[in-house]
Amino acid sequence: MAYRANILINSDAPGAEAVYGAFLDELQELALRDEVQVLMTSGLGGQGVATQGVDAIVYPDSVRYVNLTPDDVARITEEHLLKGRPILALTQAAPEVAPLPPPAPKEVRVVLRNIGKINPFDIEDYIAEDGYAALAKVLTTMTPEQVLDVLKQSGLRGRGGAGFPTHLKWTFARNSPNKPKYLICNGDEGDPGAFMNRSVLEGDPHAVIEGMAIAAYVIGAEQGYFYVRAEYPIAIRTLRAALEQAREYGFIGKDIFGTGFDFDLEIRMGAGAFVCGEETALMRSIEGQRGMPTTRPPFPAASGLWGQPTNINNVETYANVPQILLKGGEWFASMGTEKSKGTKTFAIAGKVKHTGLIEVPLGVTIREIVYDIGGGILNDKKFKAVQTGGPMGGCIPEQYLDLPVDYQSLASVGSIMGSGGFVIMDEDTCMVDIARFFMDFVQDESCGKCTPCRVGTRRMLEILNDICAGRGQPGDIELLEEMGKSIMHGSLCGLGAGAPNPVLSTIKYFRHEYEAHIYEKKCPAKVCRALIEYKVDPELCIGCTRCARNCPVDAIAGAPKEKHVIDPTICIRCGICKQVCPVAAIDVY
Amino acid sequence: MPEGSALNEIIQKYEGDREALVEILRDVSQAAGYVTPEDMATIAQRLGLPQSQVHSVASFYSLISLKPMGKHVIRFCQDAPCHVAGGREIWETLEQTLGIPFGATTDDGQWTLLTTSCIGACSVGPVMMVDDEVYGNLTPDRVREIVAQVGGGA
Secondary structure, three states, X not given: OOOOEEEEXXXXXXXXXHHHHHHHHHHHHOOOOOOEEEEEEOOOOOOOOOOOOEEEEEEOOOEEEEEEOHHHHHHHHHHHHHOOOOOHHHEOXXXXXXXXXXXXXXXXXXXXXXXXXXXXXXXXHHHHOOOOHHHHHHHHHOOHHHHHHHHHHHOOEOOOOOOOEHHHHHHHHHHOOOOOOEEEEEEOOOOOOOOHHHHHHHHOHHHHHHHHHHHHHHHXXXXXEEXXXXXXXXXXXXXXXXXXHHXXXXXXXXXXXXXXXXXXXXXXXXXXXXXXXXXXXXXXXXXXXXXXXXXXXXOOOOOOHHHOOEEEEEHHHHHHHHHHHHHOHHHHHOOEOOOOEOEEEEEEEEOEOOOEEEXXXXXXXXXXXXXXXOOOEHHHOOEEEEEEOHHXXXXXXXXXXXXXXXXXXHHHOOOOOOOOEEEEEEOOOOHHHHHHHHHHHHHHHOOOOOHHHHHHHHHHHHHHHHHHOOOOOOOHHHHHHHHHHHHHHHOOOHHHHHOOHHHHHHHHHHHHHHHHHHHOOOOOOOOOHHHOOEEEOOOOOOOOOHHHHHOOOOOEEOOOOOOOEEOOOOOOOOOHHHHHOOOOOEEEO | OOOHHHHHHHHHHXXXXXXXXXXXHHHHHHHHOOOOHHHHHHHHHHHOOOHXXXXXXXXXXXXXXXXXXXXXXXXXXXXXXXXXXXXXHXXXXXXXXXXXXXXXXXXXXXXXXXXXXXXXXXXXOOOEEEOOEEEOOXXXXXXXXXXXXXXXXX
């Protein structure tokens, strides 16, 4: 007969037998042996997931439980197999939630303090790290005004990009007369190169929930929303489990801590639209509409979700709040610079030895991040630039390596803090190509509402494509600059206002590369294919024929033991010959 | 979506909530591979919305497809951090291995090749998603291996 469910237990794990036996006993007791089959099987691994303790998968639901002991079996059998409610707290953590490496000497972890250290599926773990103590303190001993005072003292600014003082934002929403008020957590982290929000939601979801509950108390909201992009399924699953547990423990819901304060949270998922990270677009998306930005004012604090007063902050901003309330505004303000207080997470990516997530006090220098924490450039090449702030940010060249990383300093060199993306480029990166890449991204993600952004980004991309393809013309650089300024001024939201930034900042600091592409038809970094040529050095070639045999288009001529020659009119610049040459006789010119 | 019942179930899951339009459309697209004009008509009727509004939302979001998809969908990250980490070779390997350009579906309906915006795994770039699985630190060889593995197990 067919079984209603199958449990596959990983027989490779030590202790699997005991779990297997426990399942059989439990199923026997509940008279489910005819409905549920238990199997021992090896090689459950797969799926790119590191095995953690005894693991088992329940089909047809495909729920994977990890770190099982015989004591967990009764719960799984009763809840999942009898009542059909998988126990999320026992399911696997994602492969990406690997513990963070120990902090580098210059790191200070506030937002990331629990990542990889606690089990995000177990609220008790968070409570053991002072979790929900700040909420208890706020609700039972503090007035909203006192909370605002602490926040003001801390100097916390929005971590989503613009850096607006958090206490002011909350004050505006609090002072707005209309009711009901709403609270939103912006988890639509779309900046290429930024993944701190994903890590926090996956690794320490309760810190964000607690921060939101405190914000709700201050502004007087009873309902909150998590807006999380659909590209983050694991974050959403973790958050669901966390909300369920927080509700069970009475940290959200009705009459929290017996104080009469009600607050509950819902998750809303995006559907793949970068512009929804913009607050007004995000609110339209929650309302079930196209995610297109609207004019401000009115600001969300006056008229936001469904026209009601709304406070919207980034994941990282909320995650900072409980720590600030516990340790005090002075503690937070003791870190950072005069105008940029506290710590900030950065996602280090690109050509650096150690990529990943870091958290540092604001004001550390770019050099410290790249060399002391990032370990320097990959293969000991030369640092060329760092792109901060995502696709609306700018590229910062080597001459500013000692620039402190804070809101003002980044702005002073034509870039932004953004959400904390930090893409590091070495001498092999073509700055025109990179600018073209970011422009491709923004023109794709432009929602189309404002004509300068919709049409302008497309035109700028076409010019950049031409430059990279060797069709650049005198005047192109000036035209790009002019169009960039028009787009910035003529667009409603931050996407359009920042879209030309990567192009303008690379023109500002790497104009010579643009000029080389246009006037000399050369790509100095040897990246743009139309502008490079592969050649065989006759001095070095040993005539092994390997390049000719591997060439996909038969562009290489030469008999064994003779010097080989590449025909540039046939060559497609794929670079395979260079890779396979045993004596490094082939290079790019 | 062929059976009306599956569509009904999704609409019911959100209790016919108009505000859940984005989520309903995304769920339908995920379950059936794409959203048909008939699906949109049904959703509009059940939620009491004009069809134009349903279509305007469906056509706005990249995770809601209005075209049929292959059995397996590859979403390759096209963003700068993956590009800097060697994304171009991976892009070309994918096109060569599957024999289709980005945006297309193979004739046998096995594969659809799409780009995606950042999936937040930048420290292990270049990255792609095959169906729901994320693969990082890609090399051309690894891509060919993954395609063979996923396609073979189909």
